[in-house]
Amino acid sequence: MREIISVHGGRRLSGTVAVDGSKNSALACLAAACLVTDGEPVVLENVPAISDVAVMCDIIRELGKDVTVSDGKICVSGDFLNSDVPKALAGKIRGSMYFLGVLAAAAGEFHCGFPGGDQIGERPIDIHLAGLQKMGVDCEVCDGIVEGKVSGTLTGCRIYLRYPSVGATCNMMLAASRAAGRTVIENAAREPEIVDLGNLLSAMGVRVSGAGTDRITVTGTESVRGGISYEIIADRIEAGMFAIATAICGGSVRLDNIIPYHSFPLISLLCECGVTVEEDDNSIVVISDGRLQPFKVEMMPFPGVATDLQPAVAVMASCTQGGISTITDLVFQNRFQYIEELKHMGARIEHMGNKLEIRGGLRLHGCRIHGGDIRAVSALLLAGLSAEGETQIEGVEHLRRGYPQIDAKFRELGADVAILKLAE
């Protein structure tokens, strides 16, 4: 059986959608839960039921710990029995990168398959390795395996990241939690998921300050405590996707369980395009007549508009009333594989380096297309919602990596979306 997403476009959206917990936070926090020294369990709440989280849990089990999953909660307990992250599991998700920092701190060594994740351009780990090396880990990459061994004691120090990488910032925080002394991370990433990780580590007894700024200080401790429950923040990328869907389709949708500040960069772009956004403490209402103005935007590290939303924003540019919109991605150089698929649907896109020029004023039309990564396939779903006729999208497995129940959530809002099983 083969699965496709079938979308019949042209419906307005209305109602309320509850946004799930953040994928990227969940992956970092699950890694942090492995750092306890007192053997007590760590329970994470509001964890999204997605396949990337399932893979992360499989890796933790492979390392010897117990993981139980029930109703949005994940409990991590027990001890590490080994420090080998199998290549096949590590290659499935980007979050496997966090076991470099965790295992260096908890086991003094690691043998980890090279981290995988979306194919969106080169994704080196040199910043991670340079930081770990500075803390006293001898690292090398050999045959797709990242190997590291602490020589002497893992020691806190001052680390300057040459780029504010989200993953490297988290990895340094994880390693620093159990290192001797104080680690200062300069040019740290400022994403909300980093603040979430910092809050969890603090709840586990690690002294963390400055998370959310470009200088984070972590004071390592020999006693990282479990016996806590911690609720993960809402997924600002999922929230962004529903907000953009409403902007494109027209209608009025309330996004519940979110932190509006985390979506502020996108909200401000939507307002520029002519959309009304009403904010409350934990929700926003997006109201659109579907008539959008062209725009210019750069996808940047937080507090810029998230690069993960670049494909969805490109769909929005195709749905403007007319004129040219420009999108520049300053984070990843090749998050553009979805463009050819949008062109099949009638989009007019010029692609130059990391910049797109997209013409509005054309109605997309449904056809058979393929999404090659999480954010691409969700953006193509949005394209389908706005298109004339039926759009059939391959790549359901990518959708399941990042969004829980997305088809059901869209149906609740009045969209005609279904995941169909087809005979091969």
Ligand code: UD1
């Ligand atoms: C994380 C997110 C991803 C998001 C990205 C940027 C997870 C699981 N994934 O990915 O959804 O799109 O942040 O917000 O949380 N770089 C290097 N060397 C390194 C590390 C990164 O050159 O050692 C470069 C990358 O190639 C990229 C840029 O830095 O061009 C940003 O990458 P980074 O912030 O590290 O992204 P990830 O942590 O992999």
